[in-house]
Structure formats: structure tokens, C-alpha cells
Amino acid sequence: MLSKKTKYGLKALTYLASQDKQSPIQIAEIAKHENISQKFLESILLTLRRNGFLGSKKGKGGGYYLIKEPKDIPMTAIMRILEGPIAMVPCVSLNFYEKCDDCPDENLCSVHNLMLKIRDSALSVYRNTTLEDLIQMQTG
Amino acid sequence: MLSKKTKYGLKALTYLASQDKQSPIQIAEIAKHENISQKFLESILLTLRRNGFLGSKKGKGGGYYLIKEPKDIPMTAIMRILEGPIAMVPCVSLNFYEKCDDCPDENLCSVHNLMLKIRDSALSVYRNTTLEDLIQMQTG
């Protein structure tokens, strides 16, 4: 299951990316528009800022804004920050690898090899999809 | 994340499918061979039996055995029973569809459309992989 955190984060990023003006957008506006708990969204946007996706400005007229061009933000990066590993098991994860406690030999593990395929299939989607593509999907 | 339940279930099925003899295999043997808690595995095999994948026999010489040919058991079926929906969000699920509370229009939701692609990519793997293929993967 995709976590609400990731879902809301993606929606917020899409909303920010689809704005014409480059002035900051308030959390409250995004939360209202996307039907998200404002406090929860607050913590999500904070994470995205700390990881270099968003900039922010405090006080009146403040809010959040994208730091990079939507076309330069691949889904792989966003997913890894919000959702964690793209792989379904740590033993096939590129960025979060961990050996299984059971399983003496990964190469002989049927689950390992199946999940390798699943990982690759997901990667091929995420690697070829940027935030800009997400906006396209939205409108068409 | 793939649940332990699914992981263990897949390992058990692979183990059963890779046996030469057609006599029942005891839970204890599978659990030992695959380093799985026997009681936990018990409940998993029970689920698989109730869903028509396994047959069982009680008493001495009893155990579990496959009902169908490994080549006739697609991963889609196993995953849906053990792990639940293949889709990461209910709104793109073929077998477990649910509308999102937020989201007035699915077609305009970027998350929806992204997860549609992810679902399709996973489906293409699961649909083209049977239990027999899992054994092949196992041996290299």
C-alpha cells in the first residue's frame, strides 16, 4: 500500500508544480485544495524541504515553492524520500539493501528473484516519470 | 513492503512444487527447511488450502500437497490471496477497487494515474510468472 504521506506529498508537489506564478503557496491553500489535514501536510512538506525539493518562506506572503524544474524531478527521488525503498524486500533494494535473516543464498531464493523483477518493473516506470509528467497525466 | 506472510507462503509453495514425490509434506519439514516459525506457517498454509491451492491430509504420513500443476498457478492468484491487492492504491485495483475519500475526479488525479502505471508494470510480471517459473529462478 502507498502511504498517505506519499500520496499527499505527490499531490502537493503536483499542485505546486502546476502553479503559474512563482510566488510561495501556503500549506493551508494546498491542504484545502487537496483535502488533506493541514498539520499532517505540514510535516510532509517539511520533509520535502529538508531533502532539497522545496524552498520555503516564513511570515505573510510566505509558503512553499519548488526549487527545481518539474522535469528535473524524477519519481525515483520522490518515492525514496516519502515512501522509502522502491523494492518490496530489502534484499533486492538498490538504495536500502539488507540481507535476509532466513535465506542462506539469495540467488537460490525464489522470492528474491521474483521481487527483483518487480523492482525492475517499478523502476522503469519511476525512472521515466518526472513531476512534469505527473502534471501531463493530470490534465489528460 | 512484502509481508512475511507472503514471503513465507511463496517459499513454502516453491518448496512443495519442487518436490519429486507426490506424497504430502509436513508443515514441520517446510518450516525447518525454510527457517520459518512453524505456527505462523501453519496459518499461512491453512489460508492457501482454503483458497484452493493446497490439499491436506491429517494424521501420520499427512501434510500438504499442491492441488494444481505449478505451471497453472500464476503469481497474480497467489499474491492476491496472501498479500492482497496488487495495486498500491485501492482506486486503481482491479479486484479490490475502492474510491478515494479525497479526490473528486480520479482521471484528474496524478497519483491515480501514476499508480495505474505501477499496477500495470507489476501485473505484467505476475501474469507472466507461474509457480513453475519460480522454481526455474531458484535453480539459476
Next chain:
DNA sequence: TATTATCCTATAGATTTAATAGGTTATACA
């Protein structure tokens, strides 16, 4: 009738997720 092994329900413990609380800090502007 004793032994074996599955069957079945309930429940406990652990972990993760989702959301809230409550205040702090920085900025704008009158």
C-alpha cells in the same frame, strides 16, 4: 487406543502509520 499432524479461534506483542498538540521562530507590514 495411542500417536501423529492438521484444523481452528483467539489473543498478545510489536511495529508502523496517521494525525494532533502546542509552542517557537522568522518575516511582512502598518
Next chain:
DNA sequence: TGTATAACCTATTAAATCTATAGGATAATA
């Protein structure tokens, strides 16, 4: 300079889910 605004930050709670275990009931074998 003071007030309103809006992000910043940590901690905590509430709910859900996952993992595992307990303890006996049932059926088959010999």
C-alpha cells in the same frame, strides 16, 4: 516597534496492521 502571519519543530497519541503464539479440537494411521 508591535502585531499578524505562516513556516518550523518535537513529542505524543490513536489507530491499524503485522507477526507470532497459545491451546486445544478433529481426523487419520497403525
